[in-house]
Amino acid sequence: MVQSTPSSQEIAEALSTPADFDFQLPDPEDEEIQEYDFQQQLDTVWKVCERFDLQTDIWRGRVLRAVRDREKVGGEGRGTGFLNWLKNREITKSQAYALIQLANSADTLLAEGQLNPEDINNFSKRAFVETAKSSPEVQKLVSEAAASGDRITRREVKQLSDEWTAMSSELLPPEVKEKASEGGLPTRHLAPLVKEMEKLPDLHLKPIQQEVAGNPDVDTVKNVTSSARNLSKYLDAAAQVQTLKQGSLDLEMALEEALRLDCLNVAADLVKQANNLEQTVGKLFTTWTRLGKLADRLYVDTGASNPHLRSLLTCLETLTSDMIEVQLDEEGEQSVRLRVMTED
Numbered sequence: 001m002v003q004s005t006p007s008s009q010e011i012a013e014a015l016s017t018p019a020d021f022d023f024q025l026p027d028p029e030d031e032e033i034q035e036y037d038f039q040q041q042l043d044t045v046w047k048v049c050e051r052f053d054l055q056t057d058i059w060r061g062r063v064l065r066a067v068r069d070r071e072k073v074g075g076e077g078r079g080t081g082f083l084n085w086l087k088n089r090e091i092t093k094s095q096a097y098a099l100i101q102l103a104n105s106a107d108t109l110l111a112e113g114q115l116n117p118e119d120i121n122n123f124s125k126r127a128f129v130e131t132a133k134s135s136p137e138v139q140k141l142v143s144e145a146a147a148s149g150d151r152i153t154r155r156e157v158k159q160l161s162d163e164w165t166a167m168s169s170e171l172l173p174p175e176v177k178e179k180a181s182e183g184g185l186p187t188r189h190l191a192p193l194v195k196e197m198e199k200l201p202d203l204h205l206k207p208i209q210q211e212v213a214g215n216p217d218v219d220t221v222k223n224v225t226s227s228a229r230n231l232s233k234y235l236d237a238a239a240q241v242q243t244l245k246q247g248s249l250d251l252e253m254a255l256e257e258a259l260r261l262d263c264l265n266v267a268a269d270l271v272k273q274a275n276n277l278e279q280t281v282g283k284l285f286t287t288w289t290r291l292g293k294l295a296d297r298l299y300v301d302t303g304a305s306n307p308h309l310r311s312l313l314t315c316l317e318t319l320t321s322d323m324i325e326v327q328l329d330e331e332g333e334q335s336v337r338l339r340v341m342t343e344d
Contacts, residue, residue, distance in 0.1 A: 023048075047124075047151075054125040061103025064096050105132030114139050119146040130157045138164050159188065166190035171197045171205065173213035176221075189221045196228035204231055227264065234258075234268040237275045244271070288324065288340060295320045 026033050026041045064086075071082040086096050109115040109132065120128070123146060131142045134157065141160045146152050166172060166180055166187040171194055179185040193212070197205060212224050238244060238251050258267040295313055302309045318325040322341070328334040 050124050051121055054123060054128055055120065057099055057125065058103050058106045058120075061099035061101070061106075064091075065100045065103055068096075068100070102129060102132070105129070108132075109139060109143070114143045116147065119143065122146040122150065123152045124154065127152045127154045127157050130154050134161055135164070137168070162187040162191035165194050169194045169197075171209070173209050173216075175213045176216045179216045185216055185218065185221070189218055189225075193221055193225040193228065196225055196232055199232040200228060200235070204235075230264045230268040231255075234264065234271055237268070237271040240278075241271055241274045242278055243274065284338075285340070285342075288319070291316075292320045 023045045025045065026038050028038075067085050068082045071080075083093070086093060106120075106128075110117065114136075123131070127142075131139055131152070134142070138157075138161045141164060142152060142157055145156065145160065150156065167177060172190065176185065176190065180187055180190060197208060200208075208224055208228055212220055234255065235251075244251070254267070255264070258264045295316060298309065299313055302313075304310070322339060324338045324340065326336055328336060
């Protein structure tokens, strides 16, 4: 059984890192050193520093977690002691909780037996964070790769994640999975397709599955992924546009016509921009109403003895009146006028 929290001695042994960091870096001006050897020497030092940085941040997260939990037990309950502790060490609250999350992820992976302490050496810091965010199945695959001695970077984590997403999905046809397992179709192209298909209702999945099954190649997968993305964007935005609900519109028939004319991307952008405009108008009306109330309140609180405040209100009348006028450039050559007409 792997300990959920390795001891300091275990971590130190796992690191096997020089205590003083007295590295001998190659001389950049030494022309006798081949470029490959120069890069290899620097890469070795970089990996050691990155490994030590990961271990340090995990332990810093554990320290911060202990300070926070101690405050919960014996503090005033408002977290003042924890915040003062951060302030004295010039650590922001967001940084502190990011480190605590990293420590929690490390302890979870260790406690569940997914990862051995000595295997942490094989991770880059960013790869470890990505692994902690991944699903348990992906964590298992990454941990097995680390245990075998593989160097784990974010690229390896993404590759294993893509492989799991593609090969475990029930949305991809068997023909596609078979070609991917044979190495003829990179999973890095299949994972985005699966993610887009997961957003679609069952009604729209069959045509996509038939097309990619008939031509399981990279170009087809890319085209189908783009189509699925536009389709998802169209359906999502169209469902939110209130204006479309007021007329007798058949969204599915409009979609079929867009597909037939190969202009789904334009139709998707159209309804998305319509949704953005509706939200903008709603926010505009809320802001305009608030501005008018504040102007009325200031007018009541002032009088002729406050000419500058009255002048401020006069200048803002182009924004608080029913006819809103805004200049679009400093020269005043372009302006826009909007009339606000509401129905009670």
